[in-house]
Amino acid sequence: MQDTAIQLILQAGYVVKGVLIILLFFSVVSWAIIFYKQRYLSKANKETDMFLRTYRAGRDPKGILNATKNLNLSPFANIFRFTYTEEVRDRAEIKRLLRRYEALESAKLERYLSFLATTGSTTPFIGLFGTVWGIMNAFRGIGAAGSASLAVVAPGIAEALITTAAGLAAAIPAVIAYNYYLSRARRIIIEMEDFSEELLDFFSKETG
Numbered sequence: 001m002q003d004t005a006i007q008l009i010l011q012a013g014y015v016v017k018g019v020l021i022i023l024l025f026f027s028v029v030s031w032a033i034i035f036y037k038q039r040y041l042s043k044a045n046k047e048t049d050m051f052l053r054t055y056r057a058g059r060d061p062k063g064i065l066n067a068t069k070n071l072n073l074s075p076f077a078n079i080f081r082f083t084y085t086e087e088v089r090d091r092a093e094i095k096r097l098l099r100r101y102e103a104l105e106s107a108k109l110e111r112y113l114s115f116l117a118t119t120g121s122t123t124p125f126i127g128l129f130g131t132v133w134g135i136m137n138a139f140r141g142i143g144a145a146g147s148a149s150l151a152v153v154a155p156g157i158a159e160a161l162i163t164t165a166a167g168l169a170a171a172i173p174a175v176i177a178y179n180y181y182l183s184r185a186r187r188i189i190i191e192m193e194d195f196s197e198e199l200l201d202f203f204s205k206e207t208g
Contacts, residue, residue, distance in 0.1 A: 019126060026170045030119045030170065031173070034174075051080070061084060091200070102193060124171045125167075127165075128164070130164070131164045
């Protein structure tokens with residue numbers, strides 16, 4: 001009867017089990033970030049659409065400010081609210097505030113993506129370490145038994161294949177998600193920078 005994957009993991013050595021635990025940690029956290037970013041960016045886009053409809057229609061600063069109170073995830077709404085509440089009159093100071101809040105909102109949009117990048121770049125090598133260790137065990141088994149039969153090399157080769165698969169299983173979704181969410185975040189950031197230029201003129205006229 002062939003061993004199942006779970007049985008192979010349970011029978012693996014401590015080093016391989018340690019590698020698998022590390023890879024499991026990276027995988028679980030990566031998937032948590034993937035689901036979080038999907039929800040966050042979707043809500044941010046929805047709130048931004050709501051804010052822009054109010055902004056384009058009203059043009060009354062206080063009315064627009066009131067509309068932003070429940071739109072905490074929209075970077076556009078946050079930039080407007082934070083800048084408006086500063087109550088500055090100098091155009092240069094307004095521009096400085098806009099740049100500052102742009103940077104803060106950009107950091108929010110790209111938050112946790114670095115962990116996905118780290119997962120995608122490191123987990124294959126962590127899995128490779130387990131692979132090398134499994135092959136070393138296979139050679140040790142050959143040396144101890146004095147033969148290279150399947151029964152001797154199978155446990156070590158199984159350990160090697162499991163860690164290789166685990167490393168790829170953690171890395172592939174992380175790399176795909178990182179590229180996808182980074183593209184979405186940068187698109188929003190570009191739109192936000194354009195909107196900031198519009199806000200600069202808007203606040204300058206209001207305070208002028």
